[in-house]
Amino acid sequence: MGLQIRVTAPSFRSSAQIALPEDADLEKSLPDHEEFSSSKDHPPHKSSRRRISLITILLSDAALLGLVLYLFVHFNIFDFPFPSKPSPLPSFVVDGIKQCKINARGPPSPKPFTKHRKYSDRFVEGTGAVWLKNATLWTGEDDGEEVLRGVGVLLDGGVIRKIGSEEELQAFVKGDVEELELDGAWVTPGIVDLHSHMGNDPSPELRGTADTNSLKSAILPWLRSLDGVNTHNEAYNLSIAGGITTMLVLPGSAGNIGGQAFVFKPRWTYENTPQAMQVDPPFVIGSDDGGWERTESWRHIKHACGENPSRVFGNTRMDSAHDFRRAYDEGRQLKLAQDRWCEDPEKQTEPFPNNDWEVLADVIRGNVKVNIHCYETTDLNSMVRISNEFKFPIAAFHHAHETYLVPDLLKQAYGPVPPAVAIFATNARYKREAYRGSEYAPKILADNGLSVIMKSDHPVLDSRYLIFEAAQAHHYGLNFSQALGSVTTHSAKAMGMDHRLGYIREGYDADIVVWDSFPLTLGATPKQTYIDGIPQIIKPAIVSKPAEAQEISPAGKWDKEAAEALAARGDPDLRPKKQAANVVFEGVAAIYLPMMEVEALNKGDRVVITNGEVSCVGECLVSSKDDYELVNLKGGALTQGLISVGSYLGLIEIRQEKATHDGSAYDPVSGGDELIDGLLVRGVDGAQFGGKDELIAYRAGVTAGVGFPIVSGGASGSLFAGLSFAFSTSGAHPLAKGAILNPAAALHLALDNSKISTSTKIGILRRLLQGKVEEETEVTEALQKVAKGELRLVVDVNKADIIAALVRLKKEVAPKMKLTLLGAAESWMLAEELAEENIGVVVTRPRSFPATWDSRRIVPGLPLSNHSLASYLADAGVLVGLGIEEEWEARNTRLEAAWTYANSPSVFTKSDALSLVSKNLEELLGLEDGVKARAESKSWVAWEGDVFGFEGRVKAIRAQGADHVDMI
Numbered sequence: 001m002g003l004q005i006r007v008t009a010p011s012f013r014s015s016a017q018i019a020l021p022e023d024a025d026l027e028k029s030l031p032d033h034e035e036f037s038s039s040k041d042h043p044p045h046k047s048s049r050r051r052i053s054l055i056t057i058l059l060s061d062a063a064l065l066g067l068v069l070y071l072f073v074h075f076n077i078f079d080f081p082f083p084s085k086p087s088p089l090p091s092f093v094v095d096g097i098k099q100c101k102i103n104a105r106g107p108p109s110p111k112p113f114t115k116h117r118k119y120s121d122r123f124v125e126g127t128g129a130v131w132l133k134n135a136t137l138w139t140g141e142d143d144g145e146e147v148l149r150g151v152g153v154l155l156d157g158g159v160i161r162k163i164g165s166e167e168e169l170q171a172f173v174k175g176d177v178e179e180l181e182l183d184g185a186w187v188t189p190g191i192v193d194l195h196s197h198m199g200n201d202p203s204p205e206l207r208g209t210a211d212t213n214s215l216k217s218a219i220l221p222w223l224r225s226l227d228g229v230n231t232h233n234e235a236y237n238l239s240i241a242g243g244i245t246t247m248l249v250l251p252g253s254a255g256n257i258g259g260q261a262f263v264f265k266p267r268w269t270y271e272n273t274p275q276a277m278q279v280d281p282p283f284v285i286g287s288d289d290g291g292w293e294r295t296e297s298w299r300h301i302k303h304a305c306g307e308n309p310s311r312v313f314g315n316t317r318m319d320s321a322h323d324f325r326r327a328y329d330e331g332r333q334l335k336l337a338q339d340r341w342c343e344d345p346e347k348q349t350e351p352f353p354n355n356d357w358e359v360l361a362d363v364i365r366g367n368v369k370v371n372i373h374c375y376e377t378t379d380l381n382s383m384v385r386i387s388n389e390f391k392f393p394i395a396a397f398h399h400a401h402e403t404y405l406v407p408d409l410l411k412q413a414y415g416p417v418p419p420a421v422a423i424f425a426t427n428a429r430y431k432r433e434a435y436r437g438s439e440y441a442p443k444i445l446a447d448n449g450l451s452v453i454m455k456s457d458h459p460v461l462d463s464r465y466l467i468f469e470a471a472q473a474h475h476y477g478l479n480f481s482q483a484l485g486s487v488t489t490h491s492a493k494a495m496g497m498d499h500r501l502g503y504i505r506e507g508y509d510a511d512i513v514v515w516d517s518f519p520l521t522l523g524a525t526p527k528q529t530y531i532d533g534i535p536q537i538i539k540p541a542i543v544s545k546p547a548e549a550q551e552i553s554p555a556g557k558w559d560k561e562a563a564e565a566l567a568a569r570g571d572p573d574l575r576p577k578k579q580a581a582n583v584v585f586e587g588v589a590a591i592y593l594p595m596m597e598v599e600a601l602n603k604g605d606r607v608v609i610t611n612g613e614v615s616c617v618g619e620c621l622v623s624s625k626d627d628y629e630l631v632n633l634k635g636g637a638l639t640q641g642l643i644s645v646g647s648y649l650g651l652i653e654i655r656q657e658k659a660t661h662d663g664s665a666y667d668p669v670s671g672g673d674e675l676i677d678g679l680l681v682r683g684v685d686g687a688q689f690g691g692k693d694e695l696i697a698y699r700a701g702v703t704a705g706v707g708f709p710i711v712s713g714g715a716s717g718s719l720f721a722g723l724s725f726a727f728s729t730s731g732a733h734p735l736a737k738g739a740i741l742n743p744a745a746a747l748h749l750a751l752d753n754s755k756i757s758t759s760t761k762i763g764i765l766r767r768l769l770q771g772k773v774e775e776e777t778e779v780t781e782a783l784q785k786v787a788k789g790e791l792r793l794v795v796d797v798n799k800a801d802i803i804a805a806l807v808r809l810k811k812e813v814a815p816k817m818k819l820t821l822l823g824a825a826e827s828w829m830l831a832e833e834l835a836e837e838n839i840g841v842v843v844t845r846p847r848s849f850p851a852t853w854d855s856r857r858i859v860p861g862l863p864l865s866n867h868s869l870a871s872y873l874a875d876a877g878v879l880v881g882l883g884i885e886e887e888w889e890a891r892n893t894r895l896e897a898a899w900t901y902a903n904s905p906s907v908f909t910k911s912d913a914l915s916l917v918s919k920n921l922e923e924l925l926g927l928e929d930g931v932k933a934r935a936e937s938k939s940w941v942a943w944e945g946d947v948f949g950f951e952g953r954v955k956a957i958r959a960q961g962a963d964h965v966d967m968i
Contacts, residue, residue, distance in 0.1 A: 331360025678777020
């Protein structure tokens with residue numbers, strides 16, 4: 001619009017409004033003076049015309065001069081004809097405009113880094129270059145199928161600078177570089193964990209660092225896991241030793257929206273702060289004048305549905321769905337208000353609309369990776385509907401135990417790409433919504449075109465062994481490329497970090513793991529982990545693995561079982577469907593039985609089973625008239641049936657459903673009614689059979705379980721659990737033949753830090769062992785048997801100081817006592833004393849972890865120490881067995897024994913390793929005390945393939961005392 005100028009001259013009877021456009025010529029804009037001086041009625045005299053003309057010119061010049069002076073004074077003529085500079089915008093408008101620009105740029109879409117990237121933003125000055133020579137690379141390329149052999153990798157500047165042959169790298173390398181010969185070792189990208197609470201739930205667990213969940217409300221989108229990350233955490237270095245290089249640290253799942261999540265690398269930083277551990281943070285402190293600045297990186301948020309919000313906040317599923325909609329409506333309304341503000345920001349009189357719901361507005365814009373803890377079909381369906389109602393994509397469903405039953409449902413979620421599925425391999429049945437979880441889920445989901453991710457939920461599972469989850473998925477059918485991708489490329493993509501992580505690519509972060517064997521081999525362990533090009537393990541302990549451990553293992557074939565799981569909607573019949581009295585096994589490589597041990601049978605030898613018992617080994621002939629099943633074990637073995645102890649197997653079906661429990665045992669120390677004073681609980685009276693965990697364990701070669709009464713922990717401080725019992729995992733009910741193997745095996749106690757002090761408990765135990773209690777009760781009678789060595793005492797304990805008190809008690813009061821420690825995480829500190837006093841140990845966490853204060857001083861195992869807890873104790877002469885902590889773990893009993901052998905071959909033979917979960921446990925748990933069974937009548941298991949590898953698979957089982965064989 002032109003500038004309006006009013007000019008008044010004394011000779012003009014009327015004033016003139018002159019509109020001057022911005023590009024006007026000032027001279028041409030003035031009117032011709034003749035227009036005003038001419039008169040048709042009275043033409044002036046010639047001389048008068050000259051005088052008038054002169055006067056007119058002078059007046060015009062004066063007017064022009066006045067106009068110029070006016071413009072100079074009032075409008076700064078040097079800027080004219082442009083308008084004056086506008087007044088500065090209010091700061092709140094300036095800030096709002098910045099936010100409008102952020103909102104307008106759309107969802108993050110980072111371009112993958114290339115070979116032109118020479119330095120990482122996380123590069124640490126002074127970090128030297130490393131040339132890894134002669135490696136076997138799994139790069140993640142070609143959908144995980146690419147494997148490069150005999151190549152080198154140059155790490156420099158915190159990035160992968162070059163991949164190629166020795167000649168190519170020799171020509172590329174300039175300056176000093178550390179050269180490491182790998183001799184063909186496997187190298188993969190660093191392990192990326194999509195679901196971790198590391199830092200918010202540090203180890204050991206203490207009340208002062210419990211920052212996983214807020215209980216203020218079920219809807220808390222404004223919370224940030226970053227604000228609760230603790231830098232003092234024993235788990236960081238342990239997880240790095242397992243190859244973990246990146247993790248998404250999520251808030252907990254107590255409520256429906258737990259808060260925002262952040263991506264971290266676990267290595268120590270010079271700044272030693274949580275924010276220095278972040279990768280591509282969505283917000284940073286401004287570099288110039290401070291402030292909290294939004295970057296172009298992804299944000300992350302945690303949602304949860306199902307049982308957790310119900311248990312913690314009393315919400316039904318209908319309540320939870322309503323709360324989600326209410327929250328997202330707040331986010332939608334805020335987004336609309338922000339969009340309206342941005343339509344004409346310079347006219348705004350109020351600041352840019354913002355409040356606690358801003359992250360949900362950002363979710364609807366597509367700027368946030370939404371990760372949802374969700375198990376059952378009903379909850380999955382609800383979240384799919386909500387994602388469509390509010391038009392936001394879901395990055396991944398976590399836990400997701402029933403997703404394999406409804407893969408097409410996930411494809412209905414909003415957005416072009418269906419959610420990934422982040423799951424456990426075999427951890428299931430611990431609550432109702434996990435009851436139908438299946439080990440075949442990864443393969444089923446992958447076959448349906450969904451991205452499968454294995455996650456730890458650290459510390460639920462120790463993320464140090466996340467590769468073990470991938471290996472189990474591979475064992476149950478997922479091909480190797482998808483299995484390795486499930487902890488690298490797939491998780492990096494779901495995290496929005498695949499532009500820099502998850503692959504071995506030039507220009508990507510130098511996060512690399514060097515393995516001692518093919519990563520999906522049982523017991524595979526890092527030799528070294530590099531994060532940002534920095535080696536993380538100082539002087540790693542390494543065990544040389546055999547050549548066969550370096551080969552790519554084939555995926556397991558479980559199509560029939562997977563189909564049965566689908567047909568039964570996650571609840572298949574797990575009981576053996578076929579039985580035989582007589583069996584002939586061919587292709588047997590070894591026998592590990594109490595009455596016979598042969599580590600190498602001749603080719604062509606047979607093992608003949610008649611009426612359930614071994615009747616011939618070698619060149620055996622059988623009559624064609626007899627009805628024999630013929631089974632080829634393909635280099636497998638016969639072993640004694642395995643034993644499981646440490647959990648409440650046989651007393652619990654679903655751990656988080658009390659209706660499925662035997663219940664907590666009465667503790668005589670706590671006092672009670674006269675009727676039950678001195679009562680000693682017998683676990684066998686609460687035995688229950690036919691549970692999923694029992695039957696799955698049986699199909700995995702575990703023929704016996706040892707149960708002990710459930711102790712109530714915490715404030716009640718139970719001391720006496722009661723008498724344990726041994727049972728058959730295949731039993732139909734307690735009265736079935738062979739169901740109860742020993743009704744009263746040992747007396748179980750628990751020593752921990754609870755309401756009743758440890759010193760008080762030891763004092764009570766001392767008095768009872770000394771027989772100084774006059775009143776005779778079941779408890780006093782049992783303790784007298786313990787003192788005489790007639791009844792074994794099993795004590796659940798971890799802390800070295802308490803173990804020392806028990807050693808002293810045995811020496812001073814009851815030298816004949818048969819004592820076994822259960823758990824015993826810190827027992828290595830007293831290994832010599834335990835061996836001297838003939839005190840045995842059942843290690844219930846074979847791969848140690850500092851979960852509690854009492855178990856924080858651990859033997860970490862390879863590559864941080866050359867021993868595991870079990871091997872250290874055995875090497876010192878302590879009788880050792882292996883156990884578990886939770887019921888679902890029973891199925892992996894063989895795998896734990898095989899893992900122990902693989903990483904400690906100098907301590908254990910194969911026979912020794914199997915004894916850790918069979919013969920040794922019989923002695924340590926008193927299973928044969930008073931119940932002597934013939935060696936021939938004991939249980940055995942026939943395995944197809946190598947029993948010490950993932951390929952080992954149960955083909956036939958004889959339960960103890962049975963006259964038939966269950967064909968699996």
